[in-house]
Amino acid sequence: MTDLVGEAVRARFPIFEHTTYANSCSQGALSVDVRRAYEEYLAGWDAHGAEWEHWVERAEAARGAFARLVGAEPDEVAVTTSVSQAVSSLVSALPLERERRKIVISEFEFPTVGQIAHAQELRGAEVVHVRPEPDGRIPLERFAEAVDEETALVCCTAISYRTGYRLDVAEVARIAHERGALCLADSYQAAGAVPLDVNALGVDFLTAGTVKYLLASAGLAFMVVRRGLHERLLPTQTGWFADEDIFRMDISDYSPAPDARRFDSGTPPVPNIYAGIAGIGIVVEAGVPAIEAHVGALRARLLAGLDELAATVATPRGEGEIGPLVCVVSSDPDALVAALAAERIVTSARDANLRISLHLYNVEEDIARILQALARHRALLV
Numbered sequence: 001m002t003d004l005v006g007e008a009v010r011a012r013f014p015i016f017e018h019t020t021y022a023n024s025c026s027q028g029a030l031s032v033d034v035r036r037a038y039e040e041y042l043a044g045w046d047a048h049g050a051e052w053e054h055w056v057e058r059a060e061a062a063r064g065a066f067a068r069l070v071g072a073e074p075d076e077v078a079v080t081t082s083v084s085q086a087v088s089s090l091v092s093a094l095p096l097e098r099e100r101r102k103i104v105i106s107e108f109e110f111p112t113v114g115q116i117a118h119a120q121e122l123r124g125a126e127v128v129h130v131r132p133e134p135d136g137r138i139p140l141e142r143f144a145e146a147v148d149e150e151t152a153l154v155c156c157t158a159i160s161y162r163t164g165y166r167l168d169v170a171e172v173a174r175i176a177h178e179r180g181a182l183c184l185a186d187s188y189q190a191a192g193a194v195p196l197d198v199n200a201l202g203v204d205f206l207t208a209g210t211v212k213y214l215l216a217s218a219g220l221a222f223m224v225v226r227r228g229l230h231e232r233l234l235p236t237q238t239g240w241f242a243d244e245d246i247f248r249m250d251i252s253d254y255s256p257a258p259d260a261r262r263f264d265s266g267t268p269p270v271p272n273i274y275a276g277i278a279g280i281g282i283v284v285e286a287g288v289p290a291i292e293a294h295v296g297a298l299r300a301r302l303l304a305g306l307d308e309l310a311a312t313v314a315t316p317r318g319e320g321e322i323g324p325l326v327c328v329v330s331s332d333p334d335a336l337v338a339a340l341a342a343e344r345i346v347t348s349a350r351d352a353n354l355r356i357s358l359h360l361y362n363v364e365e366d367i368a369r370i371l372q373a374l375a376r377h378r379a380l381l382v
């Protein structure tokens with residue numbers, strides 16, 4: 001049996017007929033499967049009008065699919081429209097005014113996590129930043145120094161969208177728990193690319209969405225909330241799909257669902273749920289370990305070629321420190337992205353870095369094309 005990676009899956013992503021796509025850290029490529037899922041949604045809507053029972057069932061299917069992907073139970077998963085919505089409802093459940101008031105965030109958090117943390121300053125919270133060393137790593141001691149008995153929540157990011165650095169999330173969770181704090185791992189840049197198991201990681205909350213390595217579109221995200229925490233966390237940012245009985249339509253009180261669904265909100269994002277199920281389906285069909293191994297081999301080729309070009313790789317390369325995203329320092333990253341785009345090579349830029357991100361559909365020929373183009377634009381590399 002051939003693994004469903006590389007050439008075996010590429011034909012399902014039509015963009016590769018004309019483009020070298022290496023930008024899954026921004027948006028996964030569109031598959032025929034996801035296009036078909038959207039068409040199925042439209043066809044059902046057209047044929048039946050309101051298909052609410054079926055649509056709600058699809059939301060539950062998405063909840064279950066994400067739960068299986070990260071080793072959680074479906075009742076530990078909230079279905080949301082974005083990580084922002086999930087994290088906002090999570091922090092709304094923390095009694096920051098009365099009890100532990102600190103939120104610790106790594107410097108690699110996506111803007112939304114940092115901004116939501118700082119918004120809690122209006123409720124009396126204090127936000128503590130954990131900063132990386134000049135080599136791009138965040139030593140665990142930095143977290144140990146920042147987290148104390150006043151800390152309510154430690155936010156870390158499994159793989160940095162800025163540098164591709166992969167953090168030892170399990171150790172961060174251990175440090176948080178040693179001091180009685182909760183731990184959130186934003187895993188948006190990891191889900192679908194590297195194996196994730198909430199039990200092995202030991203985190204309390206794990207977030208991800210479908211836009212990137214889960215191969216679907218904007219408007220669908222998930223948050224795992226570990227069992228044992230549900231009852232003590234009462235989100236004040238809520239909505240009717242978080243109620244214990246959605247169809248009772250009762251406005252006389254606040255009675256959230258007993259499980260992680262209490263972090264859901266309003267009407268589920270049905271079209272994106274169709275797409276999300278299809279995207280996650282491809283990842284599951286290929287298998288995350290097979291994807292990781294395939295990408296690992298391509299990444300080794302890429303890094304070797306970058307070394308030959310004497311380029312500066314910003315992503316730390318130690319064992320377990322690098323995932324699907326390789327960042328290369330550029331004197332003008334926007335110009336470099338544009339120059340590559342002119343050759344039909346899609347990448348992206350963050351800070352001073354060119355981001356090259358690989359997924360199951362990339363092949364050696366993509367790496368060769370990228371390296372040849374970078375050699376031509378060597379003047380833009382540092």
Ligand SMILES: Cc1ncc(COP(=O)(O)O)c(C=O)c1O
Nearest residue numbers: 082083084110112161188189209
């Ligand atoms: C690490 C990370 N977190 C969160 C997001 C997005 O958050 P939201 O779903 O709120 O747009 C992204 C990318 O867009 C990301 O890379």
